[in-house]
Amino acid sequence: xxYPTDLFGLSGLWFQWLLLxxxxxxxxYKETPAYRFAEHLYIGxxxxxxxxxxxxxxxxxxxRPLMAGEVIYVIPLIxxxxxxxxxxxxxxxxxxxxxxxxxxxxxxxGMRGVLIPNLLSQVISTIRPPTGNAPIDWFTxxxxxxxxxxxxxxxxxxxxxxxxxxxxTRIGRWIIMIGLGVYFANTVLFRMSMLxxxxxxxxxxxxxxxx
Amino acid sequence: xxxxxxxxxxxxxxxxxxxxILFIGLAIPFIRPIGLxxxxxxxxxxxxxxxxxxxxxxxxxxNEAFGVGGIPECMPATAASTKIILRQGAKLIFVxxxxxxxxxxxxxxxxxxxxAQKEYGKDYVFLGFYxxxxxxxxxxxxxxxxxxxxDAYGTPLxxxxxxxxxxxARDIRLVLSGDTGDWCDYYIRQxxxxxxxxxxxxxxxxxxxxxMPHYRAGVLFGMSVGSRGGAEMEKLIGEPxxxxxxxxxxxxxxxxxxxxxxxxxxxxxxxxxxxxx
Amino acid sequence: xxSIFQRQVVYLVTAIIVAIMFIDFxxxxxxxxxxxxxxxxxxxxxxxxxxxxxxxMMMSHGKVIQRRSTNxxxxxxxxxxxxxxxxxxxxxxxxxxDPQSNSLYDWIFSNPYVSLDATFYAMxxxxxxxxxxxxxxxxxIDAALLLMAGCIVLLTNAPIGEVIWNQIPIVGRxxxxxGQVPAMRTFMMVGAFGLLxxxxxxxxxxxxxxxxxVAGGK
Numbered sequence: 034x035x036y037p038t039d040l041f042g043l044s045g046l047w048f049q050w051l052l053l054x055x056x057x058x059x060x061x062y063k064e065t066p067a068y069r070f071a072e073h074l075y076i077g078x079x080x081x082x083x084x085x086x087x088x089x090x091x092x093x094x095x096x097r098p099l100m101a102g103e104v105i106y107v108i109p110l111i112x113x114x115x116x117x118x119x120x121x122x123x124x125x126x127x128x129x130x131x132x133x134x135x136x137x138x139x140x141x142x143g144m145r146g147v148l149i150p151n152l153l154s155q156v157i158s159t160i161r162p163p164t165g166n167a168p169i170d171w172f173t174x175x176x177x178x179x180x181x182x183x184x185x186x187x188x189x190x191x192x193x194x195x196x197x198x199x200x201x202t203r204i205g206r207w208i209i210m211i212g213l214g215v216y217f218a219n220t221v222l223f224r225m226s227m228l229x230x231x232x233x234x235x236x237x238x239x240x241x242x243x244x
Numbered sequence: 245x246x247x248x249x250x251x252x253x254x255x256x257x258x259x260x261x262x263x264x265i266l267f268i269g270l271a272i273p274f275i276r277p278i279g280l281x282x283x284x285x286x287x288x289x290x291x292x293x294x295x296x297x298x299x300x301x302x303x304x305x306x307n308e309a310f311g312v313g314g315i316p317e318c319m320p321a322t323a324a325s326t327k328i329i330l331r332q333g334a335k336l337i338f339v340x341x342x343x344x345x346x347x348x349x350x351x352x353x354x355x356x357x358x359x360a361q362k363e364y365g366k367d368y369v370f371l372g373f374y375x376x377x378x379x380x381x382x383x384x385x386x387x388x389x390x391x392x393x394x395d396a397y398g399t400p401l402x403x404x405x406x407x408x409x410x411x412x413a414r415d416i417r418l419v420l421s422g423d424t425g426d427w428c429d430y431y432i433r434q435x436x437x438x439x440x441x442x443x444x445x446x447x448x449x450x451x452x453x454x455x456m457p458h459y460r461a462g463v464l465f466g467m468s469v470g471s472r473g474g475a476e477m478e479k480l481i482g483e484p485x486x487x488x489x490x491x492x493x494x495x496x497x498x499x500x501x502x503x504x505x506x507x508x509x510x511x512x513x514x515x516x517x518x519x520x521x
Numbered sequence: 522x523x524s525i526f527q528r529q530v531v532y533l534v535t536a537i538i539v540a541i542m543f544i545d546f547x548x549x550x551x552x553x554x555x556x557x558x559x560x561x562x563x564x565x566x567x568x569x570x571x572x573x574x575x576x577x578m579m580m581s582h583g584k585v586i587q588r589r590s591t592n593x594x595x596x597x598x599x600x601x602x603x604x605x606x607x608x609x610x611x612x613x614x615x616x617x618x619d620p621q622s623n624s625l626y627d628w629i630f631s632n633p634y635v636s637l638d639a640t641f642y643a644m645x646x647x648x649x650x651x652x653x654x655x656x657x658x659x660x661x662i663d664a665a666l667l668l669m670a671g672c673i674v675l676l677t678n679a680p681i682g683e684v685i686w687n688q689i690p691i692v693g694r695x696x697x698x699x700g701q702v703p704a705m706r707t708f709m710m711v712g713a714f715g716l717l718x719x720x721x722x723x724x725x726x727x728x729x730x731x732x733x734x735v736a737g738g739k
Contacts, residue, residue, distance in 0.1 A: 034354060045628060049636035056640045060263050060647045069595050075637040077599040078629055080575050081606035085620050086343040087571040088611075090375050093393060095565045109562035113569030120576065126527040129732045131566045133534040136731050138563040140535075140720040141542025142378045146433025150463045151713035155706050158461035173699045180703030188711050205707075210663045212704020214670030215696050216453040217657075219470070221501050221649055221671075222494065222678045223317060223449035225270070226471040228646030229493035230316030231639060232270040242274050259651040266650045280680035283690060286698065312635045313642030346621065347635060375571075376564030383560035386552035390561055398618055412552075438546070449678070456698070457706040472678050491680055497646075498679035502672055504654035509668075512658045 036237075036244045050238040053231060180208040255511045262504070269500050273492035282491060287452075287459055288321075288476040291444050291466025294418070295325055300333030302417035303410055307431065308352070309423035311342040314448060315351065318422045320474025320487035321446045323355035325420055327481060330358040334417070335406050336368040339392075341380070341427065345373045346396075355485070365404045372396030381430040385413035385439060413439040418465070422446040428455060432463055446473070532726030539724045579603070605629075670696055 037043050052074075055067040091113070099106040112134060118127035159181050163170035186198065187205030194202040237244045298304065306326065310318040329336055340348055349370055353359050362368055371392040374380045384391045388411060394400050401407040409415060413435045421428040421443065428445045435441040442465045445455050449470030458464045468477055471494065474487030538559055545556030582596040590596075606629050613623030621627040659665040676682030677693025722728035 034351075041624075041628065045632035049632050052633055052636045053640050056637065056644065057267075060644065061260060061267070069592065070598070071637060073595045073599040074602055074633060075641060076578070077602035078606045078634050079638070080578055081603045081610065082343050082630060082634060083571055084575050084607060085610040085614070085626075086373055087375065087568045089614065089620070090373065090568045091565060094391070094561070094568070097393065105558070106565070109565035110569070112562065113566045116566065116570045116573055117576070119573065126531075129527070129531040130534060131570070132731055133531050134538055134559070135563055135566055135570075136723060136728075137535040137538025138379050138542060138559050139377070140716075140723045141539040142382050142434065142560075143716050144539070144720040145543055145546040146378075146430075146437050147713045147716055149437050150432045150458060150461075151709050154461040154463050155457055155710055158457070159706065173695070177699060177702050177706075181706050184703050184707035185710065188707065206663060207666055209704045209707070210666040211670045211696070212453070212701040212707075214667040215674045215701035216450065216705075217667065217671040218674035218678060219449040219453050221498065221653075221675060222470050222472060224643070224646035224649045225494055225497035225501075226316045226449070226490060227313065227639070227643035228266070229270045229471075229490050229497065231643045232267060232493065233274050233490070234639075236271055236274055255655075259655075262651050262654055263647045266647060280684060282680050283683065285694065311642075312638045315639070344630075344635065344638070347631065374564075376560075376567045379560045379563035379567070383557060383564060386557050386560065390557060391564070452697070453701055453705055454709075457702055457709055460698075460702055470678075495679045495681040497650075498675045499681065501650060501653045502675055504650060505657050505668060505672060508654050508657060509659050512660070 034244055036240070046238055050235070053235060057231075179204075184208045184212075249514055254507060255515075266497065266500060269496045270493045273496055274489070277489065278492045278495065280491070280495065282472070282475050282479055282488070284476045284480060285469070285473070287456075287467040287469065288473050288480070289466075290459075291325070291446075291468055292328070292477065292480045294442065294444065294465045295328040296332065298329060298332040298334040298417065302332075302334040303337060303406070303415060304329050304334050305337045305339065305416050305419045307419060307421040307423070307427060308338065308340040308345065308348045309342060309421060309425070309427040310348075310448070311424065312344045312347055314422075314424045315348075316486070316490060317448045317470050317474070318424070318446055319348075319351060319355065320471065320485055321468035321477045322420075322422045323352060323485065324474070324477035324481050324483070325444075325446060325468075326352060326356045327358055327483070329420075330356065330362055330367070335366075337407075337410070337416070338368065338370045339372070339374055339384070341374055341377075343373065349396075365399075366406055369404055369406060370396045377426075378430045378434065381427070382434040382438075385435045385441075387412055413441050416441060418442040418444060420444045420446060423451070424448050428464075432458065436463060528732075529726070531732060532729075535728075536724050536726060539720065575603070670700065 037046055052071050055065075055071040058065045059068040091110075095106045095110055099110070112131040116128050116131045118124045159178055163174050183201040183205035185205070186201040187194075187209060189198070189202075192198060233242070236242045306322070306329075308318075308322060326336065338349060338352070342348065359368065364370075371388075372395065374384065374391050376383070376391075380391060388407075389401055392401060395404060419431050419435055419441055421431050423445070424447070428443065428447065428451070431441075431443050436443045443463070444466045445451065445459075445464050446468045447455065447470070449472070452467065452469030452473075455464060455467055459467050468474065471487045471490050474485075475491050478485045478488050541555055541559055545553050549556075579600060582600050584590075585593050585596040586600065606626065609623045609626040609629070610620035613620040613626050616622060621630060657664075657668055657671075659668050673689065673693045674696050676685065676689045677697065682689040682693065719728060
């Protein structure tokens, strides 16, 4: 992206820079009217843009086919607008029908899709022994297999974790802590990359570094 | 108060000082780069190798589900992958479930000069935005034209040369999902499970944890993890870009976080040693 | 009679839809017409429902403006900017089919929206740094394991780790490729079981939380 030279582009770029300062004034200084302005600006325009895109989508998927003669699209359009019955307390129950379709479709799609990749493939991968003979491969295999079993035992919430169950659940908790530690490190990488991007933008607008 | 050590006093420091140190620490490496070498991880190498097996005429679906906020994390690897796809002679379909899809598409075209040598409609197509979560992904796999009757410019798909024989997931060689959340899960559940379509992930760093079991189980053919994955892909294709530049900033930020954790724990141990909590 | 349409028929609809999705997947080689219709209807309903959020937001901020509550001027500004963005987008859409053909909408989309989205998204970086300083204490073995794994992987993700000690990437890679797998696999499998349990409840009409019902059946 080149540094803009036209007034339209320049005004936009510097407004973006100012908005960055306004938002970060909250963390770097304190809550200011500038921050509140930026916050409300973001909410207002995001909602409008989301709505705009949804209108385009509905027109493309349902209204145009309906106008071309596919009468069946009347049904989802009626059901979609039935959602707005949520706003009228005595007719709120009407909105349960489109919600029922969304919930049913969501559960149906999720349940049928989750069996192989999230359950079967994971179990197979856990119990499949390593192909090589290196000690580290076998250590890893045993660690993953026993670790997975112990961690799953930790989620047996209908039994008290005492007696014989106390040992695998304690090991399971340690395994989960290791996993969460790695997740924390990845989260830091993610958040810092985002913030580094903003720091880079801050310098680019000031022309301290090239765009 | 006067009996407290410096370490204990540091525990109570105003967090705004910490934020300033972080922001300045992130900015400085852009001015004075260091340029340390980056090792390539097996998951990124798998992604690269699978893309290198693409044949001319293969159709790849690129799902950019990361929005403008995710550009620093996901766009470098997406751009590098797109270069490979186009250079292998494969065809690209671009879709996005984010409202800022046009910005993502424009940014991708800026970063991938190979588009200039390709012909729209013959080598790549921009279908645009789709919404509806998993139902939309399932429907896209079953019948693309019900989700996208036209491309983003209003041209019916039947009039687009490369889309004439592409009707469902069965006609697509592989899916690359660049995402910040659940979109790769949807493609795994609805495309890979249903049609056997290989799925690769270009995700934010946290998804490197969430999807590692899928990669280990062979469900995903490869995975690029965050900006680090982007830097690795840039190294693999021999074209350093924005992710490589960001790595210096990552070095500083990570050292700061580790220093913060160490200082916090030393302070805690010091307070405990003096009979505090 | 009307309460049957308000409850039982709704649960029946949910169960039928779930059953259609299952039959479509397990009994047919390719997607059936009815399965495709359900999926398409789901997409259309989802898109139309996005307007609900906008209406709710306008109602809530409208009340703030009407009552002249604290900081009502910001609510006024929000409503005004929402209306301006929506109107300019609709004008562009009506004229060419692309809302960004309106130059004001295009400017709003390409400048404040893009900047604010990225900026707010990145703000959590500050919080994770202060959390690392204030909250991540190795008070017990669990926390110590978390921090140890975290620090090793932090130094692996950053290229500087290899400069500090050349074994760090080897150990860190093991944690990334295998060390975290049991935990993440467990979350995945337990989540899958939870989804199956919830889905079964929806199929049997026992899951009522989605329809605004609370304990007591109201």
